[in-house]
Amino acid sequence: MKIKYFYQQLASHFSVIIIAFLILSLLFSHFVEQFVYDNKTEELASYGQSILRDIEQVQGSSRDILKSYGHVLEERDIQYSLFNEKSAIIYSTELKTPLIELNEEEWRALQGGKTITVKQEFKRFEQAVTFVLLPYFHRNQFVGGVLLTSPIKGSREVISQMNSYLIYTTFIALAIALVMSGLLSTINGRRIKRLQSATANVSQGDYSVRIPTAGVDEIGELAGDFNRMVEKLKTSAEEIENLENRRRQFMADVSHELRTPLTTIRGIIEGLHNDMISESEKERGLQLASSETMRLIRLVNENLDYEKIRRFVLQVLEEHEQQGSSHDVHVENQGEQTAGETPEGMEFDLDEDALAGIMSSLEAFKG
Numbered sequence: 001m002k003i004k005y006f007y008q009q010l011a012s013h014f015s016v017i018i019i020a021f022l023i024l025s026l027l028f029s030h031f032v033e034q035f036v037y038d039n040k041t042e043e044l045a046s047y048g049q050s051i052l053r054d055i056e057q058v059q060g061s062s063r064d065i066l067k068s069y070g071h072v073l074e075e076r077d078i079q080y081s082l083f084n085e086k087s088a089i090i091y092s093t094e095l096k097t098p099l100i101e102l103n104e105e106e107w108r109a110l111q112g113g114k115t116i117t118v119k120q121e122f123k124r125f126e127q128a129v130t131f132v133l134l135p136y137f138h139r140n141q142f143v144g145g146v147l148l149t150s151p152i153k154g155s156r157e158v159i160s161q162m163n164s165y166l167i168y169t170t171f172i173a174l175a176i177a178l179v180m181s182g183l184l185s186t187i188n189g190r191r192i193k194r195l196q197s198a199t200a201n202v203s204q205g206d207y208s209v210r211i212p213t214a215g216v217d218e219i220g221e222l223a224g225d226f227n228r229m230v231e232k233l234k235t236s237a238e239e240i241e242n243l244e245n246r247r248r249q250f251m252a253d254v255s256h257e258l259r260t261p262l263t264t265i266r267g268i269i270e271g272l273h274n275d276m277i278s279e280s281e282k283e284r285g286l287q288l289a290s291s292e293t294m295r296l297i298r299l300v301n302e303n304l305d306y307e308k309i310r311r312f313v314l315q316v317l318e319e320h321e322q323q324g325s326s327h328d329v330h331v332e333n334q335g336e337q338t339a340g341e342t343p344e345g346m347e348f349d350l351d352e353d354a355l356a357g358i359m360s361s362l363e364a365f366k367g
Contacts, residue, residue, distance in 0.1 A: 009185035017177045021170050032162045034153045037119040039128060044132035044148040045115060047073060051080065051146055052136050066091050077154055082136075100147055102133070110135045111142050120152055128152045139147040191219050193224060207234035257299055261292035 051069055055062045066082070070093045073080060081092035087100045087107070090286075101124045106116050116133040131149040135142060194211060201209045207230055211223040268289040271277040277285050 004189070005183050006189040007187060010181055013181035013185065014178060017174065017181070021174060025166055025170055028161075028166060029163055032166075033159050036158050036162075040130050040150055040155055041117040041119060041132055043076075044078065044130065044150060045134065047078065048080070048132055048134040048146045048148050052134060055136075056138070063091070073148075076150075077152045078148060080146055080147055080148045082144065085142055090144070094149070095147075105198070106133070110145055113137065113142075125149060130155065188219065191223075195219075195223060198226065198230075202230055202233065205237075207237060254299075254303060258296065261296040261299070263298075264292045265289050 022316075047069070054065050054069075058065055058270050069080070079092075079094035081089050081095045081100065083089050083100045087102060089095060089098060089100060102110070110133055115135070118131050120128060121131055122128045128151065129149040130152050131147060133145055133147050135145045137143065198209045209230065210227050213224045213227065214220045218236050263273060267275075268285045271285065272282065305362065
């Protein structure tokens with residue numbers, strides 16, 4: 001199944017964004033919940049410490065202070081109860097039970113002077129609450145404590161409201177992210193389409209195509225490499241075409257050189273076959289035919305030697321380009337014959353005039 005690059009980019013970007021937002025939303029929701037309950041327990045503990053401190057400072061009956069605290073805390077939807085060392089309730093703004101319901105572990109911790117905080121309690125009270133238990137010591141002796149409770153519905157309302165804001169923010173952010181992801185995917189898709197179209201043009205022989213480059217990412221670097229590749233292909237194609245034209249010209253010249261002795265030999269043979277040459281001229285005709293045959297053989301040998309020289313010169317030029325050094329071909333004159341040897345052990349024999357002609361052809365072939 002073929003899936004367009006645009007949809008791949010869009011899906012990858014959007015999936016990453018959704019996963020990131022989900023993780024952040026869960027973490028933020030948990031943080032908000034912990035923050036709200038921590039603030040609530042700190043508030044309850046602060047009020048409890050104030051109550052115990054004021055009771056300690058009052059001489060005589062403390063019922064008026066307890067009532068005043070009851071009115072203040074009632075406005076904040078907080079209830080509290082005082083109990084003695086036997087967990088019997090001696091004052092309460094809400095609880096109707098005679099005893100505080102504590103398990104053994106909580107009771108031992110309370111007697112040891114530790115504050116007990118429970119963020120969510122659903123069973124021991126008439127409604128789900130957050131509660132704090134603070135021990136009360138008089139002259140270093142445990143004499144009871146204070147219990148403060150607050151319904152968690154208020155905390156949950158705050159958390160729910162924060163989650164609503166978070167959901168709205170998440171949807172807005174996702175919409176913006178979707179638009180940005182679509183825009184980026186469209187831009188990258190168009191750049192790849194442009195590269196694909198240029199590649200198709202090059203495959204059809206159009207080496208003039210170029211792609212605008214912006215080296216800000218890998219696609220821009222790829223476009224730059226593509227332009228350099230096309231430039232090299234264009235140069236190579238021009239060189240191949242130039243070499244092919246010169247090869248055709250060379251073959252035409254060689255064909256012309258070979259046609260002349262062949263024409264002479266053919267004429268003599270036809271003349272002898274049709275008795276068009278007199279007896280006195282036959283010997284001369286045969287000598288001419290033999291001379292033209294030797295000339296033809298010499299031309300064929302020269303062409304073979306030319307191919308050897310061409311390969312050798314091309315190798316020298318290639319080594320010169322790669323190593324940056326020059327190579328000289330030394331030729332030794334031996335009367336009318338000249339002999340040379342290449343580094344690879346290739347040998348050739350040809351006339352000086354033929355060598356000059358071949359070297360001139362090589363100059364034109366490489367120039």
